[in-house]
Amino acid sequence: MPRILFSAPPELWAEYRAPLARAFGEAGIAVEVTTETGDPAAIDYVVFAPRGGISDFTPFTGAKAVLSLWAGVETVVGNPTLTQPLCRMVDAGLEEGMVEWVTGHVLRHHLGIDRYIRADGPHWDKRVPPLARDRTVTVLGLGELGRACAEALAALRFRVLGWSRTARSVVGVECHHGKDGLRPVLERAEIVVLLLPRTPETEGLIDAERLSWLPQGAVLLNPGRGALLDETAVLAALDAGRLGHATLDVFRVEPLPPDHPFWAHPRVTVTPHIASETRPASAARVIAENVRRSEAGEPLLFRVDRARGY
Known part of the structure; x- marks a missing residue:
């Protein structure tokens, strides 16, 4: 036995x-x-x-x-x-939870829902978002979780770009790979989803240089690994307007310390590592x-x- x-x-x-x-x-x-x-x-x-x-x-x-x-x-x-x-x-539980978190927050930012939830007083804002087919979402990491999220976003008719270290193929997703493939997918990304593992190659991958490749006002979602981000660079990009918002579920130190600047930043949403429990x-x-x-x-x-x- x-x-x-x-x-x-x-x-x-x-x-x-x-x-x-x-x-x-x-x-x-x-x-x-x-x-x-x-x-x-x-x-x-x-x-x-x-x-x-x-x-x-x-x-x-x-x-x-x-x-x-x-x-x-x-x-x-x-x-x-x-x-x-x-x-x-x-x-299956990990995959389903991650797909729900990612699609939920992509739709939240795509539709501009925060404008109405956080509005003080009358807020008759008639800005109509584009259709999903006119919004580009980039998914970095096309393993089991990344693939599932990319497929779900493609099913919602978003234009989905995917990037991985080695070549992958995902139905409905424009896939890129390797060092030369990263910049093109970031330069087109209105919303970026980080679903890479933590390895020596991915540690601090999203740094000041790569953040500068994003279109002005892009949104960053990180339910992958906290170590993928250079936190100082992310805060600087938010303050400079390069990033429109960062929705973060994972951090280098968890629980996120109460005095961490992410808590108080008006363009950061913190969730407590619940995306894929x-x-x-x-x-x-x-x-x-x-x-x-x-x-x-x-x-x-x-x-x-x-x-x-x-």
């Missing part, structure tokens, strides 16, 4: 205990799930979230895989003691399926490429 260590902050165990039991039952797998390390060599799988207590994976000599509860693995992928296969979390029910099924696959000798789902960092 596989022995599984649930290594995550204690409050998550209460949320995951029942969903994991149901998911393994539905998968027809008898397992023992524990929150106690005991004998590390006897652990077959580690279900992992940051701040769960494990920083040294060396003692887990019998572990067949480390299964992350998070889509982002930047906090663990570079750990030199982690020699076991690492799988990141990709599940892991849902225990759907995430538990992904964990159970990967254990089933491993025990059956099948390839693991969503295995991390260490060289690429995701």
